[in-house]
Amino acid sequence: MSDNNPRPFTIKIFVPEGDPDGLRIVGRSNWTGTGVVFNRTNYKQAAARPEFSQTGVYILVGTSEESALPTIYVGEGDPVSERLKSHYANKDFWDWAVFFVTGDGSLNKAHVKYLESRLLELAGAAKQCHLDNAKGSSRPNLSEADQADVESFLLDMLSIFPLLGLGIFEKTETKKQPRDLLYIEAKGVQGRGYEDAKGFVVLKGSHSAQNETNSLHPHMSNLRKDLIDQGVLVLDGDHYVFTQDRTFQSPSAAAGVVIGGSTNGRFMWRRKDGTTLKQIQQAAAAEVTPDE
Secondary structure, three states: OOOOOOOOOOOOEOOOOOOOOOOEEEEOOOOOOOEEEEEHHHHHHHOOOOHHHOOOEEEEEEHHHHHHEEEEEEEEEOOOOHHHHHHHHHOOOEEEEEEEOOOOOOOOOOHHHHHHHHHHHHHHHHHHOOOOOOOOOOOOOHHHHHHHHHHHHHHHHHHHHHOOOOOOOOOOOOOOOOOOOOEEEEEEEEEEEEEOOOOOEEEEOEEEOOOOOOOOOHHHHHHHHHHHHHOOOEEEOOEEEEOOOEEOOHHHHHHHHHHHHHHHHHHEEEEEEEEEEHHHHHHHHHHHOOOO
């Protein structure tokens, strides 16, 4: 899910305790919502905030050595305080969390239940995390007006998540031909991709080597296993095939998953004429003229 007509906006982050790694209060221009971001170690400070006693939706986030993808839990509370208190005591996997409420108290139980359901739906489709939720969430029936309002609130939340390092709710979908399509042909596999503002996108239908080399970093090996477990990579004969577009943090990460070995993606990804991504970037840099 994405806004087809993105507009400039301002994000405000208030650090009430003066520690940028601690508690943060996040808002967006012309928005009634408020996000509260906190590490598990800051739980008591978050619990002391007035937002803690409001109705809202929350996400718990954790990592593990066995996976390159984060584990998340999506929930809602009316208010969020009791649910987060329970998770602080009983759920061990999470390291940090964020919850969203409104300054005017306009979110009710049905609204946050709807948000919970939509977030689970989006995370499941994007396949960029492990869901700790044992089951999905049924979506309540809202009036047409309420649904429009809640979907608008959701869009604003989704615009904030990537700034928190949580870009896991948006499925990569290439809707038009990339301006500069790049290719890899190595080890009997073929990949197609392009650079994007969010990273490097490998296109649906690209191949991934079945076997890995000893040079592949354990993190990258875990990522390949994650993609197989998520159904993003499906075995087809002697290689895997991407079942959907996938964004990687770098060209090298994308290339490493495709060929099953460590490599410099800026040399591996090439145009049809053989021009490397490195050469494309060098040419682009030479065209930039500093302001006089």
